[in-house]
Amino acid sequence: MSTADLQVFASITQQPPTTYTEQLVWEATWEQTIAQVFQPGTIPACIALASATVPLDSNSVAEIKAFQLRQVIAYQQSLIKECTPQFVAGVRLSWTVASARQRETCVLQGIAASLAGNPACGTMRLFCPESTRTSLLADSGTPFFALLDAIVRSGRALPLTDPILFEHAAVDTFLAQNTLTPAARRSLHINRAxxxxxxxxxxxxAILGRSAHDVELKPPRVQLSDALPNANPALAGLFRTAQRAFRTDKEYACxxxxKLQSELGEGREMQRCGRCAGAGRKVLYCSRECQRLDWAQGVPKPHKETCGRKLGA
Structure with a gap:
């Protein structure tokens, strides 16, 4: 990865675009960048890039890694709890009745939301070739559901004590061709997870039509007919069944x-948008800074464009 390539990488890890056309161009650049990572001789630049944002103090690095490990486990546990068989079946049916354009839009929105407000996620994505639009949409979305199934199947015996890791042939080949310490390999796999x-x-x-501003760590409580314009109303019963199972053990996120509520520290609470609360939406922030940034730069839309509106309005 050359200096020019690193400059391109720096540009695509800025705030993701919000329109479909811009996201297509942005994602095409991402796919080219990820492909270059797995070419011979790229590991020094990638390691330098990943290390640039990490303090040199070893204790600080250890603390960061420990925090990330807890965060990954918490994230995966939340997914496992919410993705009951009924819920997964409903998602699959929602996907089936969606058009190719709707599926692509959902994937692009999901990718953008995953990277919004967190530049460190860009470095993580460099080593996730299965996270590209092309890969996720291949074979009618089979790779996406394979990722979902890997999390759900692997983690039924809660609580997790270690994150669920993902295997990929290109990553295995990359590791075989480059000399990394066991700690560096472990870090790479955790970043991927x-x-x-x-x-x-x-x-x-995105598949279920949920606004990015309604982020509680559980799936949205919406009827299937509200999730996709051409959805089959007969499937709504699946969602009613799933929704009843989702009403406990919630944890909210900025x-x-x-950032999770449990990560704020003792005595701190999430700040809630009052106008959105009046519209029946739970929009939470961990700090005034996050609230300020989301107001002008929120993904998929700045919060100033959706504040006070009901979901789907």
């Missing part, structure tokens, strides 16, 4: 940075 779990969750939200 982190980003792929995020992208699965965000695409699920809509901007995805």
């Amino acid at each position: 982190d980003f792929l779990s995020r992208i699965v969750w965000k695409i699920l939200q 809509v901007r940075c995805n």
